[in-house]
Amino acid sequence: MKTLVIAEHDNAVLHPVTLHAVTAALQFGGEIDLLVAGHDCAVVAGQARRIAGVARVLHADAAHYADQLAEPLTELLRSVLAGTADHYTHVVAAAGGFARNLLPRVAARLGVAPVTDVVRIESPETFVRPIYAGNVLATVQSLDALKMLTVRATAFAAAPTGGDCPVLPLAAAADPACSRLVARQRVQGGRPDLGSARVVVSGGRALGSADNFRRLLEPLADTLNAALGASRAAVDAGFVGNDSQVGQTGRVVAPELYIAVGISGAIQHVAGMKDSRVIVAINRDADAPIFGIADYGLVADIFEAVPALTQALAGCGEGNFSS
Amino acid sequence: MKVLVAVKRVVDHNVKVRVLADGSDVDIGSAKRAMNPFDEIAVEEAVRLKEAGVASEVVVVSCGVAACQDTLRSALAMGADRAVLVDTAAELQPLAVARLLHALCQREQPQLVICGKQAIDDDAGQTGQMLAALLDWPQATNASKLRPGDGHIEVTREIDGGSEVLALTLPAVLTTDLRLNEPRFVSLPNLMKAKKKPVDSVTPESLGVDVAPRLRTLHMAPPPARTPGVRVDSVAQLMERLRAEAQVI
Structure with missing residues (x-):
C-alpha cells in the first residue's frame, strides 16, 4: 500500500x-x-x-x-x-x-x-x-x-x-505546450478564504441589492473575521461575484459557524453548507426551508436583526474570532 | 468549425430524489427528466457560436437509453443541426462516456467539444477532462466566457476564489459553468422543426467501446439528518445561545 x-x-x-x-x-x-x-x-x-x-x-x-x-x-x-x-x-x-x-x-x-x-x-x-x-x-x-x-x-x-x-x-516531463495562461485574477478582500474560514456569513436574494449586501454583511463578516458567501440566487441577481457562491455547483464549506442571512435554503445551497458545525438562519419568512436545518433560527427583518447582531458581537470584545 | 456537444438526460433539478428502502439505488422511476442544466448551457453556447458565424455545424450526442432522444430533440430545437444517440441500456460511468465520445470524435472530427462541467445526478464532474485526455487535446473546465480565434480559443474559466484566462490550441474540450450564458427557451415552431432534423443511432459495440463499469455501487443512503434546531425570539437570545450553548463565539 x-x-x-x-x-x-x-x-x-x-x-x-x-x-x-x-x-x-x-x-x-x-x-x-x-x-x-x-x-x-x-x-x-x-x-x-x-x-x-x-x-x-x-x-x-x-x-x-x-x-x-x-x-x-x-x-x-x-x-x-x-x-x-x-x-x-x-x-x-x-x-x-x-x-x-x-x-x-x-x-x-x-x-x-x-x-x-x-x-x-x-x-x-x-x-x-x-x-x-x-x-x-x-x-x-x-x-x-x-x-x-x-x-x-x-x-x-x-x-x-x-x-x-x-x-x-523529480525530473520534469515534456511540455505538451497546447495551453497557456493569459491572466489570473484572485478576488482579494482581506478576508479568509471560503473553504478554510472558521466562520462564514452568507447572503441570499432577500438582501435586495449589491449595495445592501455589502452594507449589511461586510460589517458582520468583519466583526467575526468571517468569509463572505452567497446563495446562487444572490449571485445570479448580481449582488456579489460568482466565486462567492456556496452550494452544489459552487464551493462546499463546513465552518464552525455558518450564518445564513435572507437565504431560503434551496437544495442546491444546502448541499454546500449542511456540514457546518453550527448553522444560524435569519430570515423574515418563517416557512423558509433553511429553518429546517438551522440550529438557531431567528424569524426577523434582516435589515434590523443583522446590524443588531453585528453591534452585539462587536460589543463582546474583539480578538476572539481569529480563524 | 464543427462543434460537438455532449448532453445527458437526468432527473429534473426540481425533483428531490429518495433512496429505495433496501439502499440499492435511488427511487427515480417516473420522476420528470430533463437535459442536465450545464449541458443546456453547452448547447446554447455552441448555437451562439454558429449564429456568430464561428461554428459551421453543431452536433449533439447523448449516451443512454432510447428516451435520450427527447433530450437530443430539445438540443435540436435550441438550434443544433443534427444528433447522435449512443443507444445502450448499460450503466454508463464517466470513463465509459468519455470513451464513447472519444470514438465519436474520431469519426466526426470536431474542432471543439463542449460538455457541462458536471451532471446533477452523479455530480462526478469528470467526463470533459477525461475526453480531453483521451483525445490528447487541451482543456478548459468551468468556462464562463469564450473568445474564439484562428486556430486557438481564449477561455475565461472560474477557479477557486477568482478566474483565469487560458489560451488553448484547437481542437480543444471545454466544460461550461453557470455564468457562461443563459439558455434560450425553445419556441413551438423550433420544436416542430427539430422533428425533421436527423438523429443517428449507434451502439457502444459498433463504436468498439467497452463500457463495463469500473466502480461498483455497494450501497446508497440518505445523509444523516441534522437534529432539529430551535427558534430564538431576538438577537439577544441568539447571542446567548451561540455563546453559552454552541460556544462558537
Missing part, C-alpha cells in the same frame, strides 16, 4: 487543503509520498516536508508547471504513475477547482475511473461520496488496481506538522 498525494500550492505557499488530503491518505495505512510540482517552488517543498506522516516529498520544478495547468501536470503524473502502476496503490488530492481539473485527466490517461468528492473512506477500495446534490450518499467500490480520489477537505482533519522527511528531485 503506497499513496501519492498531490499538493495544491501557488509556488509560494502550500494550500492548507493539502494537509486534509494527507489525513485521508493516512487512512490507507501505507507509505505516503507528496508531489510538489511547480516552478521555483522549493519553499513549498520545504513546507511540505514538515507534514507529519509524509515519507518523501517529490519535487518537480520546471517553468511549464508554474501555472498549474492540467496538460503538463498530467504528463508528469502519468510518468510517475504509469511506470509504477504496481507501486502506488492510491492517488489522493483535495477536492476543489485544482484537482477537479487535473485528476480526471490523469485518470483517463491511465484508464482508471476516479472517485471524486470522497467524504469517507471505508476501506482501501471502498469510498463514500455524495450524489444528487448531497441528498444521497453512495458507497462505491473501485475495481481498478490504482485508486484515484479527490477528498473533501471538510470531511478530514488537517494533518499536523512537525515531520521532517527528505525532498527528492
